[in-house]
Amino acid sequence: MAMQLGYTMMTEQAGPTDLVRHVVGAEEVGFDFAVSSDHFFPWLDEMGHSPNAWVTLGAAAQATSRIPLMTYVTCPTFRYHPAVVAQQAATLQLVSGGRFTLGLGAGENLNEHIVGGGWPGADVRQEAFVEAIQVIRELFDGGYVNFRGEHFDVESAKLWDLPDKRVPIGIAISGKQSAEIAGELGDVMIAVEPKGELGEMFEAAGGAGKPKVGQLPICYDTDKDAAVKRAHSLFRWFGLGWKVNAELPGPTAFDSASSFVTPDDVAESIPCGDDVDAVLEAAKEYADAGFTQLALVQIGGDEQQPFLEWTQRTLLPAWREAFGS
Numbered sequence: 001m002a003m004q005l006g007y008t009m010m011t012e013q014a015g016p017t018d019l020v021r022h023v024v025g026a027e028e029v030g031f032d033f034a035v036s037s038d039h040f041f042p043w044l045d046e047m048g049h050s051p052n053a054w055v056t057l058g059a060a061a062q063a064t065s066r067i068p069l070m071t072y073v074t075c076p077t078f079r080y081h082p083a084v085v086a087q088q089a090a091t092l093q094l095v096s097g098g099r100f101t102l103g104l105g106a107g108e109n110l111n112e113h114i115v116g117g118g119w120p121g122a123d124v125r126q127e128a129f130v131e132a133i134q135v136i137r138e139l140f141d142g143g144y145v146n147f148r149g150e151h152f153d154v155e156s157a158k159l160w161d162l163p164d165k166r167v168p169i170g171i172a173i174s175g176k177q178s179a180e181i182a183g184e185l186g187d188v189m190i191a192v193e194p195k196g197e198l199g200e201m202f203e204a205a206g207g208a209g210k211p212k213v214g215q216l217p218i219c220y221d222t223d224k225d226a227a228v229k230r231a232h233s234l235f236r237w238f239g240l241g242w243k244v245n246a247e248l249p250g251p252t253a254f255d256s257a258s259s260f261v262t263p264d265d266v267a268e269s270i271p272c273g274d275d276v277d278a279v280l281e282a283a284k285e286y287a288d289a290g291f292t293q294l295a296l297v298q299i300g301g302d303e304q305q306p307f308l309e310w311t312q313r314t315l316l317p318a319w320r321e322a323f324g325s
Contacts, residue, residue: 003287003323004032005316006295008072008215009056012042013234014301016051020059022304027067029312032325034060035072035103035215035295040079040111043237044258045251049301054088061096068099072215072295073172073190075107077125078115082132083157086139093163103190103213104133105172108246110254119247126177127151133169133185140166170213174242176201183207190214192242194285214286216279217270217297220307224273231270231299232263239269270299274310276318287323 007026009019023034038053057069069092076085089102106129109119120128128151135152138145139159147154170188173179179198182189183205189212191198199212217235221227236258237245248254271278279296286294298307319325 001287001290001292001323002325003283003291004293004325005319005323006033006035006213006215006293007031007067008295008297009034009036009053009060010297010301011037011053011056012039012047012050013299014304015049016056016059018301018304019051019056020063022308023060023067023069024063025305025308027064029308030316031067031311033068033070033293033295035070035213036060038071038074038111040114042251043110043254044234045255046233047251047301054092057092057100058095061092061099065097066099068101069096070101070170070213071103072213073103073105073170075112076104076132076136077128077151078107078112078117082135082152083139083145083154085132086136087159089136089167090140090159090162093165093167094161098163098165101168101170101188102136103170103172103188104129104136104186105190106178106246109249110245110251113249119249122246126181130181130185133171133181136169137185170211173198173202179207180205186210188213191291194289194291196289199290211293212291213293213295214289214291215295215297216282216286217299218279218282219270219272219299219303220274220310221272221303222274222306227272227299228263228267230303231272232261232266235270235299236261236266239265274314276314279315280318280322283319283323 039050076082093100131149144158168187170190171182171186172190173182179201183202189202219227219231237254
C-alpha cells in the first residue's frame, strides 16, 4: 500500500526561525508533506522551546512553495476559541495557496492549563471538542454564524477571507469515541499508534476512503549510542501513553513520570542510529494498519540537517521502493 513520507516541525525542540529553515529543507529533499505540533510548553525542560505554531506556519507557508502543511494537532477548546481557530486556518489556507490541513485534537493539560479554566474530565473535553468542530465547520461554510452550546457561544461571526479550497479538517483519534467523531465530522484521520482497529472504527463512522495520517519518532545519527542517549534525554516521555500524556500538568511532571524509563527502553520503541531498515520496519506497521501518510519526527532540534541529508541520500529511495509513494 502506498504511504507518503512526512516531516514534523517539532515546535518543542526548535525555535521558529530554525523550524522554518528545517521545513524548507524538507521540501527541497523531497518530503511529501509536513506537520507541525502546536504547544505552549515542551514535554521536558531539556527540549527547550515552544514558539507559536500558527505564526511559524505562516512563515513556513511563505518560505515554501510545494509541501502541504498541517497542524498536528491544535486544540480548539481552551487556549483558542474555535472561531479564532477557524479564522487562523482560513488565513493559512490562503497564504499557503491551498496547502493547509487543520489537524485538531482534544488537547493536553500541559498546554491548555495556562488559561486558568481547569482541566475537566475526558467526557467533558470531548463534548467541548465536538462543539468546537461544529463551530469551525459552520464558519467554513461562509455567512454569519450564531451558535449556542453547552461550552461555546458564537455571536454573529463571519470569516471575511475564505479560501476557494475549503480547509480539510483532520481529527486525532485514540479510541472508539474519538474515531466516531472523526468519521462523522472530519476529512482526515490522525493517530499516533499503528492500530488497524482505529482505522476500521473511523471508516465505519463515515471515514471510508479518507486519508489516515500517523507519526513516528526516530533518532538518526551515525553514532547509535549518541542517538539513544539523545532520544532518552528528549523523548523518554513518549511511551507513557495518551491517557497519561493528556493529564500531566507540566514538564516537571513528565520528568517525574518518565524517571524510570531507561535508554534501553527508549531504544526498543524508537529507531535510533542510521539503520534505514529499522525505520522502514517501524513504518511498515503503519502501512499495514492502513495509514496513507506517515510523518517522521527527527529527535534533536540541532540534528535536522544531517537527518535531511540522510533522508535524501538513503531513506527516501528505500521508502519509495517499500511504500511506492
